[in-house]
Amino acid sequence: MKKFLFILLACLFVGGCTIGMGAGTGGRNGGVSIGASTELNAGNPDKRRELKLPAKVKVKQKAMMRKHMQTLSDITRAISENDLQEAGTLARDRLGWNEKEEKKCKAVSEKTNEPEFLELGMAVHTKADELSKHAFAGDKDKAILALSELINRCNGCHKVFRH
Numbered sequence: 001m002k003k004f005l006f007i008l009l010a011c012l013f014v015g016g017c018t019i020g021m022g023a024g025t026g027g028r029n030g031g032v033s034i035g036a037s038t039e040l041n042a043g044n045p046d047k048r049r050e051l052k053l054p055a056k057v058k059v060k061q062k063a064m065m066r067k068h069m070q071t072l073s074d075i076t077r078a079i080s081e082n083d084l085q086e087a088g089t090l091a092r093d094r095l096g097w098n099e100k101e102e103k104k105c106k107a108v109s110e111k112t113n114e115p116e117f118l119e120l121g122m123a124v125h126t127k128a129d130e131l132s133k134h135a136f137a138g139d140k141d142k143a144i145l146a147l148s149e150l151i152n153r154c155n156g157c158h159k160v161f162r163h
Contacts (some may be wrong), residue, residue: 048162051112058163061108071095072151075131079143087143088135093129095150120157127153 053061071094078087105121108114131146 008147045121046162048158048160049114051108051114051117051161051163053108053111055110057094057108057111064104068095068131070114070152072147074148078146079135080148081139082140084138084140084143091128091150092132092137095125096132097122097125114161117161119161120153124150124153126155135142 024140051058051061071090074094075087075090078084078090101121105118108121109116109118127146127150131143131150132145134142
């Protein structure tokens with residue numbers, strides 16, 4: 001199982017790996033290449049919408065995204081060690097949808113006049129709640145699937161927006 005999780009993460013995080021996703025849906029359709037999603041290949045301009053935020057807010061938001069990435073790593077480790085209770089706690093407490101996350105996503109959405117940011121943010125955080133539910137229920141396979149879909153939803157937002 002550890003080998004499977006390692007291969008899963010390698011495919012999801014190595015540049016150029018194709019990830020099947022629909023923005024915010026975690027579906028299998030519309031495969032998107034990480035490299036192509038930012039259109040940095042062949043000198044093409046980045047066509048994602050810029051989140052026009054003050055520099056200090058961008059720094060804070062990027063730090064928060066790095067924390068989210070660390071949480072994904074911690075969840076993956078917990079699942080690989082068969083510690084589904086820990087995986088569920090991490091998903092719920094660090095990534096789950098709650099008033100604090102709603103407030104942060106709403107603030108960015110309103111500051112940037114990008115209502116889709118709130119929708120995509122909510123999709124990410126509610127998928128973390130689903131992952132938590134499966135982990136607490138002891139369903140490792142569904143927890144792994146939810147983790148994959150969660151990562152796809154993260155990528156769905158990054159496919160649409162940039163700083």
